Amino acid sequence: MSDALDRAEDARQRGASIGPGTLLWGRLDLVRPELVTIGRGCQIAPEAIVLCHGSPDGWQPVTIGDYVYVGLRAVILPGAVIGDDVVIGAGAVVPRARPIPPRVVAAGNPARVVRQRTPEEITEFRRKMARWQPDAA
C-alpha cells in the first residue's frame, strides 16, 4: 500500500489536489496537475487512467469525490465528474457528458449507473479506507 500512498503524494507535490488516504495505483495526467481533483479515501486501481487533455475543447478538469473506487483499466476522460462514494467498474469509460452521481456503481462504455450502493457498503468502504488517513477524525 505504501507504493500507492507514495504515488499519491508525488502527484500532490506536482500540484494535483488529492485528499488524504487516497491510494493511487493507476495513472494521472499530470501535464497540468492543477486540473486533477481527487477526494479523500479513494482507490484508483492499477492501469486506470485519469485524463485531462485530448478533448476537442482542449484541457478539461477532472473531479473525483471522496471514497471513490475506480476499477482496473477504467478511463476517466477530460471533464468527467464523479460523485462521492461511487464505484467505477473495471474497464469503464467515464466521459464529461455523463457525470456520475454520488453513491452508485457505474460501469461500461460510456459508464452508466448499474445500481445504487447500500448505506452498509458505503460505511464499510469508508471504514476500510480510514486506516490510510492519519488525520481522520
Ligand SMILES: CC(C)(COP(=O)(O)OP(=O)(O)OC[C@H]1O[C@@H](n2cnc3c(N)ncnc32)[C@H](O)[C@@H]1OP(=O)(O)O)[C@@H](O)C(=O)NCCC(=O)NCCS
Ligand atoms: C462494477 C462492479 C463493482 C459491479 O459489481 P456488482 O455491484 O456486484 O454488480 P454485478 O456483477 O451484479 O453487475 C451488475 C450489472 O453491471 C454489469 N457490470 C458489472 N461490472 C461491469 C463492468 N466492469 N463493465 C461493464 N458492465 C459491468 C453486469 O453485467 C450487470 O449488468 P446486467 O444487470 O445488465 O447484467 C464489478 O463488476 C467491477 O467491475 N469491479 C471492479 C474490480 C476491479 O477493478 N478490481 C481491481 C483490483 S486491483
